[in-house]
Amino acid sequence: MHMTNPIFNLNKLFDSRVRLGILSSLMVNSKVNFIELKALLGITDGNLASHLKALEDNKIIAVHKGFIGRKTNTTYSITKAGQSQFKAHLAALEAMIKAVK
């Protein structure tokens, strides 16, 4: 890949604080459930769900439907593709900062 202007390597999909938060959490935890994410990010159910849906549609995260007793327990994990894209995004952010220094 030819790196002229690092801004081209920034991923539009990750252009949101909520999505950055979701992916940061999934990078360090193999599985995180909806309630944990909500508590971490401090946002509403609807807002979180729409961001999760977008990430799922782009195959950045995988959704696992499970049960704890009778209650549904939906957990999320990052996919291989999601990991490499997020790492590329981080590298691009770093490159942006270094370019200015």
Added chain:
Amino acid sequence: MDEHQQSLADLQHIKKMMERSSRFISLSGLSGVSAGVCAIMGAFVAYPFIFEEKEILIYPAIGIIQAMAKDYTIIFNTWLFWIAAATFTAALLFAFLFTWRKSKKEGIPVWGATSKRVVFNLAIPLLAGGIFIFRMLFVSDDNSGLIAPACLIFYGLALINASKYTLFEVRQLGFIELILGFLNLWFVKYGFYFWVVGFGIFHIVYGSYMWWKYERK
């Protein structure tokens, strides 16, 4: 905000989120306070048995036979074992109760990925310590002076080990327990007092501090 500042802010946000999501932050300071109170109460009950004002064996007649046969089960025939077991259970129960209450308030599952990691990482040095102390007592009769320092050292290591996955103060408390344990190795006669300071006083001090810092409204 220009692109540069935006990138920097994003990276800092990512770092913070990674940090926060890998730690169990619902640990309540009151868990520490209650554990400390249990420890002091346990020590109070155990005092006359430790300083030999009261018979340590529950059934002395059976104890003599057990001692001669080097029977492991003699440990269950001592008051101290049951006082220790009750103290430990009560401390654990109250610690769980206060943390459960706090996590419920915050909407974080008490038995989630992060709390499991805390418990698992606490358990490794604690189990190792338990087995070590158990064997130590049977290898020689006069190792009892090492019980308190061994408890403090292994507990300190457990806290340091688990602190990577929970509140930062746990690490400081771990080092305090470790240092107390080492000091105690040179003053083995005073194990009881070191134990009370380490498990009683410092739990209360740190628990109150953590409560004051994170939970005070």
